[in-house]
Amino acid sequence: MLLKVRDLNIHTGGPLIAIIYSKDADQMDIHYGDRILLKHNNHKAIAVADITHNKNTIRPGIIGLMEELENKLNAKTGAMVRISIIPKPESTRIIKKKMSGKRLSYKEFLMVIEEIVHNHLTESELAAFVTACFIHDLTNNEVVSLCKAMVVTGETLKFKRKPIMDVHCIGGVPGNRTTPIIVSIIAAAGLLIPKTSSRAITSPSGTADTVETMANVSLDIKKLKRVVMKTGGAMVWGGALNLAPADDKIIRVEHPLNIDAEGQMIASVMAKKFAVGSTHLLLDIPIGGTAKVRNVREATKLRKRFEYVSKSLGIKTRIIFTDGSEPIGNGIGPALEAWDIIKVIKNDKDAPRDLREKSLVMAGIMLEMVSKAKPGRGYELACGILDSGRALKKFTQILNAQGRSPRRMLKLGKHVRIYYASKSGKIAFIDARALSQIAKAAGAPKDTGAGVYIHHHLKESVKWGDPLITVYAQSTEKLHHASEVAKFPALFRIN
């Protein structure tokens, strides 16, 4: 059947959708969700049919095309396209198989992932896949298969030199910005470390957001390679690289469903490492009541799975458990976190000791992993690189190679409110999650200068009237928002 195009001027960013009037659909026996093949001159595209009963949307004889489809077909309003119905993609059968609790092979995952990448699955089908993988959690072998399938359907990075170092933290701890410090030390030691990070989804800042206050993080794969070849290191936003693109599309559905499937998470993390060719990975699992992993039992279970998957992918992985009971460093929010990092790298005397310490321990382990340092001597070597100023030099070199950000991004918000201790004593508890919410209410991460500065940490003694936190915002309105979220005294428990 020939239908006349109506350009809907809508960009879905997802499934390729064409809207047909119900009577026309009936004629062709096309149902909602069916796959149709569209042809226009020499252009072809597969779309998912949406059916409307409303002539105001699409009149009989007309087909409404979302922008992506229009571009694929090179068909503007008024063009005639030929429509035919085609069978459902094989991937829908595979999704059904997963629903019924069966295991999927690499080939099957690849089929589904390819359809996801090409936007051939409907929103419902993708949601059903994600739900089924959550309910019947993936086996370790399935995680490996999913991981590989996500990598081969995206961009990859290759270096002739080995080893390729990498580091990752299973999030949930505010201010935990060891990455730029570790990258600087490891690259200064002569190793390659093309580190990709994510932006915040629900937190007040992701590593990519923090680094962006200092340098451009949206590099494509070629530019990234050039930076790493030149400096040994990089700290960029993974999202710009099209590594494992199916992962972003899966997370886009997982997030509103509030699904946090363990197998899917492991595949997501390891795919990014595999795609950049990492040979050695240090994985940090912080444990704490408000962190992603709550206790040692959970952490141990997760470690086993990561070890299995790493081994199968040929990545040498060391996994450490760290303290996730309170924020690391003093700042929460992009610029505030950046200042913590700068102070540590510059060896400022008021640099946050916990951030320095954690970065040195982790960099030390990494240096030992590839025998840059003898067993037990990694920390010492890392310390030397940091204290001698070699890390700072490397840090500057990397930022310059990526391209510096405008200085204003590092400026803190002008509107400030300080919260003081209402009694004297020892700090027994800090609600890290609540601090994140205050920073977000103050405008982080969009307002790079917004956030929370923590004056005192767990187990420190404070006197009545000592400052506990300072909130920075770029408008009085947002400062007010933040103050509404700040619930004292529950936020800091002083005994």
Next chain:
Amino acid sequence: MLLKVRDLNIHTGGPLIAIIYSKDADQMDIHYGDRILLKHNNHKAIAVADITHNKNTIRPGIIGLMEELENKLNAKTGAMVRISIIPKPESTRIIKKKMSGKRLSYKEFLMVIEEIVHNHLTESELAAFVTACFIHDLTNNEVVSLCKAMVVTGETLKFKRKPIMDVHCIGGVPGNRTTPIIVSIIAAAGLLIPKTSSRAITSPSGTADTVETMANVSLDIKKLKRVVMKTGGAMVWGGALNLAPADDKIIRVEHPLNIDAEGQMIASVMAKKFAVGSTHLLLDIPIGGTAKVRNVREATKLRKRFEYVSKSLGIKTRIIFTDGSEPIGNGIGPALEAWDIIKVIKNDKDAPRDLREKSLVMAGIMLEMVSKAKPGRGYELACGILDSGRALKKFTQILNAQGRSPRRMLKLGKHVRIYYASKSGKIAFIDARALSQIAKAAGAPKDTGAGVYIHHHLKESVKWGDPLITVYAQSTEKLHHASEVAKFPALFRIN
């Protein structure tokens, strides 16, 4: 934040969606799939946010509204609407609970069903709910809860007179149109039977499609009540009545996912019965290799569940197993099936005996269920009503009350092709599913006169050259389509 409306002129028929430009969404910390509250003058609506990064779709400062939202807000292009973010509906927490395998209460089902009816769930959330209910199949108590929740959120029918008779068949057998015959007999016996039926989804005809060749089936609830009060019976399309509207929305997602969850199916069937106030139900489960239920074991399991749910809903239900190994009657397709029905009701001598027999047996059981006939005497009474012409009189009365369809809908397709037996012998197998496909390829159910007429049934003897089936179509093109689907000799096995 205030945004200016752009009318997208698209009617989704489903979730209420508003599209916002990414930077604006960032400002308000709105993510894809978040719920937003829109206000315009005194109008309010809750919508699901879709985010675009493409200025061609939605420019900064603009909000794109699907037609349903525009109507709810009474806001045309250029109007200003105030946007604020609101928490996710409670139902998303409940969906997550079902995903993790826990049971849901009536109150929880009601919350989800209400959100479904009001289009407050996204396509993904609905798909996740359906997937979770499929994977962790519902318990019988959950089926009862879901059923009640679907009924209270839709229209219901109430009569002062009791009993209210009903009959239902768990589909899959082509041509199985006992309903109009049973309704006529039962109503002629002085009982109330407001029978609702469905249209074809993937089959060549649903009962509603078949009846529509003779009478109007799209009645609203008031009109239906009037017809039943006047004649005692009705045979209408359930879809026009808004009974259990959530069910249609669930099926709309289930169907493309090819999900056929047993619990959901039972709730769907029983909700329609409960909504029209049925007190007595005869449920027919045909068993056959190509029917929905394949063997006695499956049928027995299903019977137990239906019995439990019926009892909880206070509906007296009798369940029978029937032969689903071959089509019932001679015609497959709306008009062809209607002619079978008419012949049976008129006592024509070439009326299909199997259709007559099955209808009489079922009507007989129903008459015994409410003591209109003594045990064992129901068949006899039904037979008397049919043979005396009282059923025909009632049938005509009901069709007239519903409003007659144009005569042309009963006309058979002009283009005909007959298939003959290629050898002599006894018919050992008829592929009912393949016959349905031929009827569909010929144009059924849209072309009401299209379909397949079966000349010989299972176990009958045929000679070389005897006609086996006649295919009717309204164009040579469709007749050709049908002939491509007709795969002889596999279709009829003659031994």
